[in-house]
Amino acid sequence: MSKILVTGAAGFLGSHLAYQLIQKGHQIIGIDNLSSGRLDNVLPLMETGRFLFIPFDITSHHVLTLDALAGIEEIYHLASPASPKFYQSLPFGTIAVNTIGTSFMLELAKTNNAKIVYTSTSEAYGDPQVHPQQEDYRGNVNTWGPRACYDESKRLGEVYCYEYFHRYQVPVKVARIFNTYSAGLQNDDGRVISNFVTQALRQTEITVYGDGSQTRSFCYVDDTILALQLMMENDSANGEIINIGNPSDYSILEVAKLVQKLTRSSSPITFRPLPEDDPKLRRPVIDKAKKLLDWQPKVSLEEGLNRTIAVYRTQNTDKKGILL
Numbered sequence: 001m002s003k004i005l006v007t008g009a010a011g012f013l014g015s016h017l018a019y020q021l022i023q024k025g026h027q028i029i030g031i032d033n034l035s036s037g038r039l040d041n042v043l044p045l046m047e048t049g050r051f052l053f054i055p056f057d058i059t060s061h062h063v064l065t066l067d068a069l070a071g072i073e074e075i076y077h078l079a080s081p082a083s084p085k086f087y088q089s090l091p092f093g094t095i096a097v098n099t100i101g102t103s104f105m106l107e108l109a110k111t112n113n114a115k116i117v118y119t120s121t122s123e124a125y126g127d128p129q130v131h132p133q134q135e136d137y138r139g140n141v142n143t144w145g146p147r148a149c150y151d152e153s154k155r156l157g158e159v160y161c162y163e164y165f166h167r168y169q170v171p172v173k174v175a176r177i178f179n180t181y182s183a184g185l186q187n188d189d190g191r192v193i194s195n196f197v198t199q200a201l202r203q204t205e206i207t208v209y210g211d212g213s214q215t216r217s218f219c220y221v222d223d224t225i226l227a228l229q230l231m232m233e234n235d236s237a238n239g240e241i242i243n244i245g246n247p248s249d250y251s252i253l254e255v256a257k258l259v260q261k262l263t264r265s266s267s268p269i270t271f272r273p274l275p276e277d278d279p280k281l282r283r284p285v286i287d288k289a290k291k292l293l294d295w296q297p298k299v300s301l302e303e304g305l306n307r308t309i310a311v312y313r314t315q316n317t318d319k320k321g322i323l324l
C-alpha cells in the first residue's frame, strides 16, 4: 500500500484515477480547489475510507508544509482546467496551477523522495505542422491567443520537470495526454464528445465548429488512466515525455455523424464558427509508450462512445430517453 497524492482529484481524470488506485488498496490524498472539479466526483471516493480530500489550492506555498502530505510516495499531478471553455474563463488560475503549482509538486516530490507524473497535453504541439505528432516535435504554439494560457503554461510545466529531473534527479515522468473522454465528462463540460452526446440525446442541434474537417484522436478514460499508472510504475519513464493517446484520428464531422448514428438521434448537424487557434490536425505517435510501457489503447471510439451514451442515457432522461 502506498501513500499517493492526486492533484485535481475532483476532476474528470483525477477522480477516475483515484478510484482505480483505491481499488488497488492504496491510500489516496486528493487535493482540488474545486474551480472546475466537482465535489460530486469525490464524495463516493470518501465513502471508501481510503481517501482523504483536501479542498486546497496547490498554488499556495502552504501546500509544501501540509502535515497530511508528509511521507508521500507518489504524486499524480492532474490539477488544471482542461476544457477550453473552463481554461479560457480561468486563464490566470490555469497559468498558476501549471507553473507555480507544478513547481510546488516537484518540490514535494524532491523533499519526500517521491515519484511524480505530470500531466501535460497534446496542446503542447499547438496547431501542429507535423502530422502525426511524435514527442520530439517542438510544436507550433501561439503565445498571443485564447489557448495560450493552457498550452504555454503546460509547456512551462514541462520545463520545471526537466530542471527537477536534471538538477535534482527527481523521478518525474511527463504524460502528453491527447483528448480523453467517457461519461465522466459532465454534460456542460464543453468538450466535443460531451457536447455531441448531450445534444444528440436531447434531440437538439449537433454543433460542429468550422467545417468539421479538423481531426482529433480520442482515448477512452480507462486506457488513459492505465497509461498514467504504468508511467508511475516504470523507471524507464523517468525523465521522459510520453504521448498518451489513441493513434487513430477522426474528423469532427465524422464524430458528429457517428454520435448521430449510435444514439439513433434525429438531431441535425449544424455548423458554427471555428474558434480561434483551433488545431487542424492532431494524432499521436505512440511508439514510445508501446516500447517503454508496453501500452496501447484497447477501446475503439465506437465502443467508447457506446459506453458513454449508455451512461448518459441513464442520467436525467425522461420516459422517452431524452436528456432533460
Ligand code: UDP
Residues within 6 Å of the ligand: 083, 084, 179, 190, 191, 192, 193, 195, 196, 207, 208, 209, 210, 214, 216, 252, 274, 275, 278, 279
Ligand atoms: N468542437 C465542435 N463542437 C463542439 C465542441 C468542440 O466542433 O460542440 C470541436 C472543436 O472546435 C475542436 C474539437 O471539436 O476542433 C475538439 O474540441 P474540444 O474542446 O473537445 O478539445 P480540444 O482538442 O480543442 O482541446
